[in-house]
Amino acid sequence: MGAAMRRIQAGNALSAFGLGFTVPYLYVYVAQVRDLGASTAGAVLAVFAMAALVALPFTGRVIDRRGPVPVVAGGAVLAALGALVMGLAGDVPTAVLSATLLGAGTAVMQPALATMIVWCSPPAARTRAFATQFFLQNLGLGVGGLIGGQLVDVNRPGSFTLLFGVEAAMFLVLAAIAGTVRIPRTSSASTALPKEGARPGTGGTRALLANRAMVRLCVLGFVLFFACYGQFESGLAAYGTEAAGIDPSALGMALAANTAVIVVAQFVVLRLVERRRRSRVIAWVGLIWAVAWLAAGYAGLGHASQTMATAAFVSTYALFGLGESMLSPTVAPLVADLAPEGAVGQYNAAFALVKQLALALGPAVGGPMGASLHGPYIVTFVLFSLGISVLALRLGRRLTPVQDRPSLAHVSRVVAVHKPESLAAAR
Numbered sequence: 001m002g003a004a005m006r007r008i009q010a011g012n013a014l015s016a017f018g019l020g021f022t023v024p025y026l027y028v029y030v031a032q033v034r035d036l037g038a039s040t041a042g043a044v045l046a047v048f049a050m051a052a053l054v055a056l057p058f059t060g061r062v063i064d065r066r067g068p069v070p071v072v073a074g075g076a077v078l079a080a081l082g083a084l085v086m087g088l089a090g091d092v093p094t095a096v097l098s099a100t101l102l103g104a105g106t107a108v109m110q111p112a113l114a115t116m117i118v119w120c121s122p123p124a125a126r127t128r129a130f131a132t133q134f135f136l137q138n139l140g141l142g143v144g145g146l147i148g149g150q151l152v153d154v155n156r157p158g159s160f161t162l163l164f165g166v167e168a169a170m171f172l173v174l175a176a177i178a179g180t181v182r183i184p185r186t187s188s189a190s191t192a193l194p195k196e197g198a199r200p201g202t203g204g205t206r207a208l209l210a211n212r213a214m215v216r217l218c219v220l221g222f223v224l225f226f227a228c229y230g231q232f233e234s235g236l237a238a239y240g241t242e243a244a245g246i247d248p249s250a251l252g253m254a255l256a257a258n259t260a261v262i263v264v265a266q267f268v269v270l271r272l273v274e275r276r277r278r279s280r281v282i283a284w285v286g287l288i289w290a291v292a293w294l295a296a297g298y299a300g301l302g303h304a305s306q307t308m309a310t311a312a313f314v315s316t317y318a319l320f321g322l323g324e325s326m327l328s329p330t331v332a333p334l335v336a337d338l339a340p341e342g343a344v345g346q347y348n349a350a351f352a353l354v355k356q357l358a359l360a361l362g363p364a365v366g367g368p369m370g371a372s373l374h375g376p377y378i379v380t381f382v383l384f385s386l387g388i389s390v391l392a393l394r395l396g397r398r399l400t401p402v403q404d405r406p407s408l409a410h411v412s413r414v415v416a417v418h419k420p421e422s423l424a425a426a427r
Contacts, residue, residue, distance in 0.1 A: 004120045004181050005129060011177035012113055013136035015076065018170025019106075020144020021163045022083070025152055029086075029160050030095055040092055044099045049360040051103030056353040059108045063115050063345025069178055071112035071345075076175035079105025080168040087164030105171070107356065111348035118336040118344050119183050123406055126336065127274045127329040134328030135266040142259040207343070208350055213398035214338045218354045220282070220391040221331065225355045227384040228289060228320055230362015232258075235370030235377065236296065236316070243300030243374040244309045254317040261321030269325045275407045278330045279396025285323040286388030292319035293385055297378040337403050 022029075031041035063071050082101030089095040113133075121129040148166075153159045208214055232255070240246040240254070273281045292315075298304060299312035339347035369377040402408050 002120065004183060005117070007177050007181050008113065008116050008120060009129075009132055009136055011072075011174040012133055013140045014170045014177075015109070015174040016137040016140030017144040018083075018140075018167040020141040020146075021148035021151075022086075022160075022167050023141070024145050025148065025160065025163070028154065030089075033154055033157050033160055034090060034095070036092060036095060040095065043092075044095050046360075047096050047099040048103035049356065051100045052107030052356045053353065053360065055104040055107050056111070056349050056356060059111055059352075060343075060346030060349030063112055063349065064342055067183075068112040068115040068119065068345065069181055069183075072109055072116065072178040073175040075105045075107075075109040075112065076171045076178065077105075079109070080171035080175070081105075083164045083168035083171065087161040087168075107352065109174075111345060111352045114332055114336070114348045114352075115345045116178075116181065116183075118348075120181075123333075123337065126333040127406060128270060130332040131266055131270045131325075131329035133332075134325070135263065138259050138262045142256070142263065205346075205350075207340075208346060211338060213395065213403070214335075214347065214350075216391070216395045216398055217331075217334060217338065218351060220388065220395055221351055221354045222358045223384060223388055223391060224282075224285075224327065224331070225358035226362045226365075227381055227388065228323070230359050231366045231370070231381065232317075232320075234363030235366025237370070238367055239296065239300055239370035239374060239377055240313050242371050244296075244313055245306065246299070246310055246313050250310050250313065254314045257314050258317040258321040258324075261318045262325050265322060266325045266328070269322070270329050273326055274329060275405070277396060277404045278334055278406075279392045279399065279404055281326055281330050282392035282395075283389040285326050286385050286390075286392060288319055288323045288326075289388065290382050290385035292316045292323070293378055293382045295319065297382075300374055301378065333406070334399075334403065337406070 027041045027045065030036050030044050031038045059071065079102055082098045082103075082105055085094060086098035086102065089098050114130075117129050117133060118126065148163050151159055152163060237251055240251065295312045296316040299309040299316070302309075302312075304312065335347050335351045336344055366377070366381075369380065396404055
């Protein structure tokens with residue numbers, strides 16, 4: 001990695017480390033520590049998601065006009081302010097305000113960071129750059145969550161104020177690091193940067209919707225995030241405790257297994273997938289996740305012993321982690337490769353918006369099903385996972401050979417041509 005990429009990855013890891021301190025405990029903090037009630041805690045999480053949905057449609061054009069650096073820095077400062085306010089929130093209006101700032105700030109940082117990675121890496125290195133980003137994000141979230149768990153005490157509101165203070169500090173560190181990044185004069189940057197006198201991202205949303213491959217990728221992305229990340233801490237957790245009788249403490253074990261698989265397997269998987277067709281890799285993810293949902297079905301519907309049910313449930317999260325490690329070097333670089341000159345920010349923001357929609361709707365649909373409709377819940381998401389494979393193969397027909405398999409490219413250029421809320425969203 002060059003100096004610019006090292007700074008981007010370091011800032012990304014530190015901000016994920018800060019998020020890990022607070023994401024697992026946000027609901028408990030609002031509902032119990034500040035004694036604002038479960039309904040307020042749910043509203044705060046909803047506001048977090050809604051703020052992201054409002055901010056993202058405007059983010060892409062700003063990135064393409066002003067560059068990703070000021071957007072990352074501005075979003076990080078906004079999120080830091082939200083974290084500080086949340087740490088002191090003692091009433092409903094303050095909690096809602098802080099969730100708005102946090103949601104908007106963290107949301108706009110995602111496509112801006114993805115665009116910085118695109119600008120600072122040639123296409124040949126982009127797959128590995130996004131895999132490294134995903135690896136460092138999960139490592140930061142995991143380490144932050146472990147340390148935060150040792151510091152937090154529901155009987156001491158000050159311990160939560162400390163956690164949010166650490167989170168704010170990490171966001172400010174990201175802002176400072178982003179401000180020092182100098183985009184190198186690579187072919188990627190030269191083609192991504194708006195030309196003098198030209199309108200960046202000409203065509204806007206209409207041009208994006210006319211790109212059939214990008215539309216199919218967005219549909220595929222929605223199903224991916226809806227069927228996996230959107231179920232982690234809602235439907236799947238409810239299903240595990242209600243149908244499988246999983247002890248709530250085992251949920252933490254399952255999330256730890258998910259993170260551990262990603263951290264251990266990421267670069268091993270990278271070697272296996274970076275020279276293969278992206279559409280085929282995503283299709284394999286759908287099959288792996290179908291097996292994961294079948295393991296969850298066995299845990300809750302298979303009349304297994306408590307030990308076997310817990311093991312099967314934990315393996316579900318581990319298999320999800322394996323699929324995630326295959327997606328990280330595949331989907332985000334493909335978004336960049338589908339973007340025309342001067343519109344990388346808009347394409348990254350559009351895909352982030354699709355992701356946020358899936359993360360908002362996933363818990364709303366999966367939560368009630370996982371808690372009460374156990375059999376239909378498993379069948380539904382096995383079918384969703386198989387649908388991922390079908391959509392991926394259909395997407396492959398819309399991609400050029402180089403877009404589907406970047407290793408075929410001999411010249412480095414941008415081809416004509418990426419959680420939390422929940423832990424998932426931060427990825």
